[in-house]
Amino acid sequence: MKPIVELRQVSKEYPLGKLVVNALRDVEMTIATGEFTTIAGPSGSGKTTLLNLLGCIDVPTRGTVLVDGQSTSDLDDRALTHLRLHKLGFIFQSFNLISVLTLFQNVEFPLLLQGGMTKAERTQRVLEMVERVDLTPQLTQRPNELSGGQRQRVAIARALVTRPRIVLADEPTANLDSATGQTIIELMKEINQSDQTTFLFSTHDPRVMERADRVILLKDGRIASLGVESEASDSSGQGAELGNV
Amino acid sequence: MNRLRIFLIIAFRNLIQARRRTLLLSVAIAAVTMLLVLLMSLSQGVNDNLIRSATTLSAGHVNVSGFFKATIGDAAPILDDRATIRTIVEQNTPGLDYVIDRQRGWVSAITPSGALQTGLAGIDIDDELHFPRVVQLALESAYREGGQDVVLGDVNKLREPNTAVIFEGQARRLGVTVGDAITFRSQTYRGITNTVDATVVAVARDIGLLSNFTIFVPKQTVLELYQLSDKTTGGVLIYLKDIKKAEETMGHLRQVFEERGYDLMDHQPEPFFAKFNSVAGEDWTGQKIDMTTWEDEVSFLTWILTALDTISFFLITILAIIIAIGIMNTMWISVRERTRELGTVRAMGMTRRDVLLLFMLEATMLGAFASLVGGLFGAALASAISAATIPIPLEAVRAILLSDTLHLAVNIQHLVLSILAMTLVTGLSALWPSSRAARLQPVQAMQNT
Ligand SMILES: Nc1ncnc2c1ncn2[C@@H]1O[C@H](COP(=O)(O)OP(=O)(O)OP(=O)(O)O)[C@@H](O)[C@H]1O
Ligand SMILES: [Mg+2]
Numbered sequence: 001m002k003p004i005v006e007l008r009q010v011s012k013e014y015p016l017g018k019l020v021v022n023a024l025r026d027v028e029m030t031i032a033t034g035e036f037t038t039i040a041g042p043s044g045s046g047k048t049t050l051l052n053l054l055g056c057i058d059v060p061t062r063g064t065v066l067v068d069g070q071s072t073s074d075l076d077d078r079a080l081t082h083l084r085l086h087k088l089g090f091i092f093q094s095f096n097l098i099s100v101l102t103l104f105q106n107v108e109f110p111l112l113l114q115g116g117m118t119k120a121e122r123t124q125r126v127l128e129m130v131e132r133v134d135l136t137p138q139l140t141q142r143p144n145e146l147s148g149g150q151r152q153r154v155a156i157a158r159a160l161v162t163r164p165r166i167v168l169a170d171e172p173t174a175n176l177d178s179a180t181g182q183t184i185i186e187l188m189k190e191i192n193q194s195d196q197t198t199f200l201f202s203t204h205d206p207r208v209m210e211r212a213d214r215v216i217l218l219k220d221g222r223i224a225s226l227g228v229e230s231e232a233s234d235s236s237g238q239g240a241e242l243g244n245v
Numbered sequence: 246m247n248r249l250r251i252f253l254i255i256a257f258r259n260l261i262q263a264r265r266r267t268l269l270l271s272v273a274i275a276a277v278t279m280l281l282v283l284l285m286s287l288s289q290g291v292n293d294n295l296i297r298s299a300t301t302l303s304a305g306h307v308n309v310s311g312f313f314k315a316t317i318g319d320a321a322p323i324l325d326d327r328a329t330i331r332t333i334v335e336q337n338t339p340g341l342d343y344v345i346d347r348q349r350g351w352v353s354a355i356t357p358s359g360a361l362q363t364g365l366a367g368i369d370i371d372d373e374l375h376f377p378r379v380v381q382l383a384l385e386s387a388y389r390e391g392g393q394d395v396v397l398g399d400v401n402k403l404r405e406p407n408t409a410v411i412f413e414g415q416a417r418r419l420g421v422t423v424g425d426a427i428t429f430r431s432q433t434y435r436g437i438t439n440t441v442d443a444t445v446v447a448v449a450r451d452i453g454l455l456s457n458f459t460i461f462v463p464k465q466t467v468l469e470l471y472q473l474s475d476k477t478t479g480g481v482l483i484y485l486k487d488i489k490k491a492e493e494t495m496g497h498l499r500q501v502f503e504e505r506g507y508d509l510m511d512h513q514p515e516p517f518f519a520k521f522n523s524v525a526g527e528d529w530t531g532q533k534i535d536m537t538t539w540e541d542e543v544s545f546l547t548w549i550l551t552a553l554d555t556i557s558f559f560l561i562t563i564l565a566i567i568i569a570i571g572i573m574n575t576m577w578i579s580v581r582e583r584t585r586e587l588g589t590v591r592a593m594g595m596t597r598r599d600v601l602l603l604f605m606l607e608a609t610m611l612g613a614f615a616s617l618v619g620g621l622f623g624a625a626l627a628s629a630i631s632a633a634t635i636p637i638p639l640e641a642v643r644a645i646l647l648s649d650t651l652h653l654a655v656n657i658q659h660l661v662l663s664i665l666a667m668t669l670v671t672g673l674s675a676l677w678p679s680s681r682a683a684r685l686q687p688v689q690a691m692q693n694t
Contacts, residue, residue: 081591
């Protein structure tokens with residue numbers, strides 16, 4: 001399949017006083033369209049850093065990050081913002097919904113940022129998405145009236161409503177109990193399979209890892225294992241192994 | 246458009262959510278706007294008083310007067326050929342309401358119990374439209390120890406020869422009441438000291454500082470005192486339909502008089518009594534016309550307005566700076582509190598411009614609402630104060646504010662301007678924190694979880 005994301009010799013360094021933290025070192029990887037991939041690794045191994053680079057909210061110190069064929073280092077803030085708006089979707093660990101907006105308005109928000117749709121088109125798109133995450137009865141509620149699992153489902157609807165090429169999620173289940181976390185991953189997986197949307201998410205949870213088609217393992221900013229590309233692999237063994245990390 | 250709507254919703258709900266903060270800022274902004282409106286109303290009120298007292302007591306909107314010099318050292322504030330000058334004015338003034346002419350003098354007013362220096366205005370009460378309408382008579386108790394709470398006398402008695410209408414402050418100083426006599430003493434323009442006696446026929450309520458310097462008498466009294474013919478005049482007072490056209494009309498009439506061969510003095514924005522010395526020093530003889538506007542005639546009082554406006558300006562500026570600092574501080578806290586939300590929307594693809602817009606909307610909304618409430622409240626308060634005709638207790642303050650009751654005049658233009666200005670102050674104060682918010686990198690914003 002056609003690669004949607006490519007990393008070539010990517011390094012990311014953070015200045016830390018007089019020192020330099022090498023958060024990522026010479027990372028090479030390719031993600032194909034439609035993959036359902038998780039990024040695993042111990043705390044501090046560079047998972048968030050990697051997702052930030054893929055999500056175009058940060059650029060590498062060295063090397064090239066290609067998102068849908070475009071090198072992010074060549075783009076300015078405006079162009080990166082545009083790219084994020086039109087090609088990417090984000091799901092966050094702490095849901096990060098806009099607290100003053102209702103469920104409906106939260107999901108509608110990215111469409112409003114994009115512009116170019118009639119109210120009827122938008123409403124239809126939003127209702128469709130909300131139906132898929134099974135929250136239609138809660139349409140007019142505010143985030144603080146929803147449970148954690150419900151909030152993350154709103155976040156999924158919000159990330160997907162623009163029909164992005166890739167959805168990025170940094171530990172989307174970390175703030176949920178394990179059963180709810182499971183259902184969230186199930187939901188993501190289901191959307192991945194029906195819409196061919198590419199999903200990339202990081203996690204610490206071995207049971208979540210099990211659900212991924214592919215597990216990329218990071219250690220000290222380096223790729224320890226790339227997993228099996230583009231195929232739903234039997235990753236139970238690997239998942240069990242990572243469970244001890 | 247839809248985007249703007251959701252931004253407005255977010256801004257509005259954020260304001261509601263931060264209830265305490267919003268309320269505190271609103272009250273501060275509203276209070277300053279209210280003060281601004283009150284001060285502007287006071288200034289406008291004093292301006293009204295100034296116009297009212299000037300155009301009642303000493304000047305028309307435009308005035309044609311002048312000086313006659315028999316010898317180089319002389320300066321008599323009289324013009325020959327009253328009738329011709331009046332006719333020229335009547336026929337050549339666009340937007341004319343009406344014309345009157347008066348005689349002028351500067352005299353000692355003497356009674357058995359007091360004396361004072363005052364201007365004398367010789368009028369034809371039947372010719373005067375403004376004066377009898379505006380002047381209100383005072384209760385006797387206001388100017389006389391043990392006086393009754395009744396109004397004595399009648400302004401229209403000025404039709405009779407050797408009568409006088411004085412103001413309550415003058416009545417107190419001269420120790421007279423209606424029916425008493427005053428002696429006016431002055432020098433004729435031939436240098437002979439002359440006196441005339443007049444009977445007080447009415448005592449009017451003070452109209453600010455100027456009423457200390459004006460006593461109204463029939464024209465004949467002035468002519469007699471100065472031994473003048475009734476062909477002369479002290480000045481032709483022109484009242485226009487629109488007082489704002491005074492300057493323009495004066496310019497036009499100067500041309501008219503020049504074309505008819507009259508000599509004109511250069512325009513000097515001062516009242517006639519301030520010009521005696523300089524005119525007496527000029528080396529010409531004969532007659533020159535001097536034209537002024539009402540503002541020129543009270544230029545010695547406009548410092549009051551200038552002072553009032555200056556004090557207001559500094560007061561409001563200081564308060565506005567305090568407000569601005571408050572807004573910046575509050576917005577800054579708000580930006581910090583919402584760093585994660587900002588990072589989220591930036592990651593989702595919200596542009597920097599939109600983040601700036603969002604924060605500016607929030608501040609401007611607050612500013613517009615609070616200053617609208619404050620402005621309207623201030624206007625209502627000003628109207629109420631004015632309607633209550635609250636007496637001003639201090640003589641000095643009465644003199645400065647040119648009125649014996651507190652007069653605040655709300656000017657719609659000033660009101661709108663105050664509201665807009667305070668909204669602008671709020672918006673501008675929010676600019677810096679908002680642009681800081683817009684410049685936040687999404688990564689930085691996200692790390693702040
Ligand atoms: N802004 C920063 N400044 C300095 N060092 C940073 C910064 N962000 C991350 N790092 C460092 O880079 C390394 C990788 O961090 P990263 O957040 O990517 O790890 P992670 O795998 O997401 O960890 P966790 O599982 O705890 O979320 C760590 O050593 C971290 O301390
Ligand atoms: Mg992380």
